[in-house]
Amino acid sequence: MSTQEVKGNLQGLANALIRRVENLWQFQGERELLFSPDLGREMAAITEACGREIAVFIDRRGQIRDVIVGDAMTVALSATRDRRSSSRLSGIRCVHTHPGASPALSEVDHSALRQLSLDCMVVIAAAPPHAGSVAFLTSATESCEFGPMSFHRLSAYDWLQQVQALDKQFIPPPQMTEAAQEKAFLIGVGEESLDELEQLALSAGAVVVGRLSQKIAKPFAGTYLGSGKAQELSLALQVTDADLLIADDELTPSQIRFLEGLAPVRVIDRTTLILDIFAQRACTREGKLQVELAQLQYRLPRLTGKGLALSRQGGGIGTRGPGEMQLETDRRHLRSRMTAVERELDQVRQHRQRLRSDRKKADLPVVALVGYTNAGKSTLSHHLVNAYGTPGRTTLNGEDKLFATLDPTMRKINIPGGRTILLADTVGFIRKLPHAVVKAFRATLEEVAAADLILHIVDATHEEASQQMQTVLQVLKEIECDHRPIVTVFNKIDRLTGPIDLLSLGVAPAVEVSARTGQGIQELFDCIEGQLAPQGQIIQVLVPYDHGEYVAQIYAQGQVFASEYRPDGIAVQARLPERLIAPCRERGWITSDGGTIGSHG
Numbered sequence: 215m216s217t218q219e220v221k222g223n224l225q226g227l228a229n230a231l232i233r234r235v236e237n238l239w240q241f242q243g244e245r246e247l248l249f250s251p252d253l254g255r256e257m258a259a260i261t262e263a264c265g266r267e268i269a270v271f272i273d274r275r276g277q278i279r280d281v282i283v284g285d286a287m288t289v290a291l292s293a294t295r296d297r298r299s300s301s302r303l304s305g306i307r308c309v310h311t312h313p314g315a316s317p318a319l320s321e322v323d324h325s326a327l328r329q330l331s332l333d334c335m336v337v338i339a340a341a342p343p344h345a346g347s348v349a350f351l352t353s354a355t356e357s358c359e360f361g362p363m364s365f366h367r368l369s370a371y372d373w374l375q376q377v378q379a380l381d382k383q384f385i386p387p388p389q390m391t392e393a394a395q396e397k398a399f400l401i402g403v404g405e406e407s408l409d410e411l412e413q414l415a416l417s418a419g420a421v422v423v424g425r426l427s428q429k430i431a432k433p434f435a436g437t438y439l440g441s442g443k444a445q446e447l448s449l450a451l452q453v454t455d456a457d458l459l460i461a462d463d464e465l466t467p468s469q470i471r472f473l474e475g476l477a478p479v480r481v482i483d484r485t486t487l488i489l490d491i492f493a494q495r496a497c498t499r500e501g502k503l504q505v506e507l508a509q510l511q512y513r514l515p516r517l518t519g520k521g522l523a524l525s526r527q528g529g530g531i532g533t534r535g536p537g538e539m540q541l542e543t544d545r546r547h548l549r550s551r552m553t554a555v556e557r558e559l560d561q562v563r564q565h566r567q568r569l570r571s572d573r574k575k576a577d578l579p580v581v582a583l584v585g586y587t588n589a590g591k592s593t594l595s596h597h598l599v600n601a602y603g604t605p606g607r608t609t610l611n612g613e614d615k616l617f618a619t620l621d622p623t624m625r626k627i628n629i630p631g632g633r634t635i636l637l638a639d640t641v642g643f644i645r646k647l648p649h650a651v652v653k654a655f656r657a658t659l660e661e662v663a664a665a666d667l668i669l670h671i672v673d674a675t676h677e678e679a680s681q682q683m684q685t686v687l688q689v690l691k692e693i694e695c696d697h698r699p700i701v702t703v704f705n706k707i708d709r710l711t712g713p714i715d716l717l718s719l720g721v722a723p724a725v726e727v728s729a730r731t732g733q734g735i736q737e738l739f740d741c742i743e744g745q746l747a748p749q750g751q752i753i754q755v756l757v758p759y760d761h762g763e764y765v766a767q768i769y770a771q772g773q774v775f776a777s778e779y780r781p782d783g784i785a786v787q788a789r790l791p792e793r794l795i796a797p798c799r800e801r802g803w804i805t806s807d808g809g810t811i812g813s814h815g
């Protein structure tokens with residue numbers, strides 16, 4: 215019987231945290247779930263708070279057998295002590311957290327899995343959105359890992375089936391693909407590699423079973439690849455048993471019909487794929503509406519033939535709307551749904567307009583992060599908010615997936631020794647960004663257009679960094695904000711071996727940072743300060759108690775360095791815009807320009 219004590223390194227942990235760790239024993243598991251989502255989230259939250267790994271060991275009935283803080287794998291594991299013969303699995307699985315955002319198993323994790331013959335080993339990244347992986351043994355000496363995948367998919371992973379099969383015969387090779395995953399075959403024309411399309415397909419949850427490209431300048435009008443290549447494709451589709459064909463360019467209805475004739479597959483294009491990913495990621499009302507509208511608009515002229523029939527039956531990539539709903543397939547319904555979405559979107563936009571004018575009143579400069587998808591915008595934003603932010607709305611994610619961020623998020627950042635800014639994270643850009651997407655996201659991108667300063671984040675380690683920069687600049691031009699002040703921020707320099715040749719890239723101003731380690735952040739701040747127009751001045755005021763509303767305004771719109779309750783009023787030292795200084799001057803409240811509080815006499 216377990217004694218419900220917590221093992222491991224509790225030294226220096228606050229009592230409140232120790233109690234939360236002890237409470238983990240109370241989470242009831244369900245037999246089918248790999249772990250209870252509530253348990254996983256609480257473990258991740260504790261790790262975020264204390265920076266230490268948390269591990270729980272769970273038996274096959276879903277009961278918790280051990281809770282460990284710190285480096286779990288080096289702690290003696292009583293949970294697995296009652297193991298059966300060495301040829302069998304222990305009947306215990308380990309679920310543990312990794313501080314930060316790393317959702318993959320370490321070498322140590324794999325080795326613990328083997329040494330303890332665990333049913334499986336689960337890793338949850340402590341940083342939201344808590345992506346993770348799971349690994350199973352494939353023989354006494356080997357293991358294989360599935361993931362990273364979303365927290366949601368991970369918690370519901372069908373571990374039992376896997377484990378029962380393994381237990382019977384220790385150990386058959388595990389199924390490499392889940393039944394639910396679609397097998398995608400990629401096609402494209404021209405010189406561009408299909409790597410990015412593959413990444414997109416993976417992001418959408420498919421496995422890629424093959425690719426074929428044709429070196430021609432532009433697609434054939436009727437057959438896309440040309441009729442010779444089409445035969446090759448038909449064969450390849452059958453050999454690989456693909457069920458989804460994805461083209462790297464937008465397809466016309468007749469191309470879709472032709473390709474569908476080659477094999478029993480569903481045919482979609484790059485735009486549909488991107489919109490599908492968007493549909494899975496959007497989380498605000500506006501984001502969802504924007505995606506749905508773009509999907510409907512893109513779909514309407516393409517509702518033909520087999521695709522229609524297949525999508526009516528089955529679902530799958532390209533047929534999913536925001537919120538996992540199946541997209542409408544009936545033309546008439548589609549039109550009326552479009553009108554409804556447009557109407558609702560209008561309302562949401564009016565609300566956004568109001569927010570924007572409120573922000574204008576607050577007079578804080580807006581700094582927008584833009585960049586190619588996966589460049590590290592959210593990670594940078596996350597880092598800045600954690601270190602210098604004002605607590606408030608969270609859910610910024612840094613996920614190694616394309617389009618992790620869809621909805622614009624605004625956060626307040628207090629630059630050390632400087633001013634306060636609003637930081638906006640935005641949707642990532644991509645090559646051949648579908649027109650439907652640019653249109654649908656115009657409202658979101660307007661946030662960028664309205665920004666006082668744009669930070670263009672570049673993944674300096676990406677081999678196509680320079681093309682990606684061009685794409686981003688092109689989109690900025692399309693949404694008419696290429697005239698805004700732009701600072702280029704080369705990110706991920708922690709992974710760089712040599713220096714960046716800034717001269718040859720011809721961008722200025724530019725800074726180099728690592729959103730992961732925080733390297734270069736001060737230079738970034740200096741650069742931001744330099745780019746933003748000087749704002750207000752630092753003064754000290756003494757506001758009488760019967761004018762408390764002024765103090766509230768100062769706090770909302772200025773940058774307060776110090777404040778103090780005095781017998782005759784509230785003394786505040788702050789950087790204020792002229793607009794706020796004038797009324798104070800009229801009333802004679804200004805006690806000094808600058809200076810420190812407490813030095814008066």
Ligand SMILES: Nc1nc2c(ncn2[C@@H]2O[C@H](COP(=O)(O)OP(=O)(O)OP(=O)(O)O)[C@@H](O)[C@H]2O)c(=O)[nH]1
Pocket residue numbers: 315585586587588589590591592593594611612613614615616617618619620640641642643705706707708709727728729730731
């Ligand atoms: N090594 C290293 N990795 C980083 C750094 N910044 C971000 N990453 C990783 O790059 C991946 C993408 O980061 P995100 O912050 O999600 O990128 P994003 O630009 O917000 O992407 P989208 O929202 O998809 O447009 C994640 O796996 C991050 O952990 C960095 O400075 N160094």
Ligand SMILES: [Mg+2]
Pocket residue numbers: 591592593611612617618619640
């Ligand atoms: Mg992001």
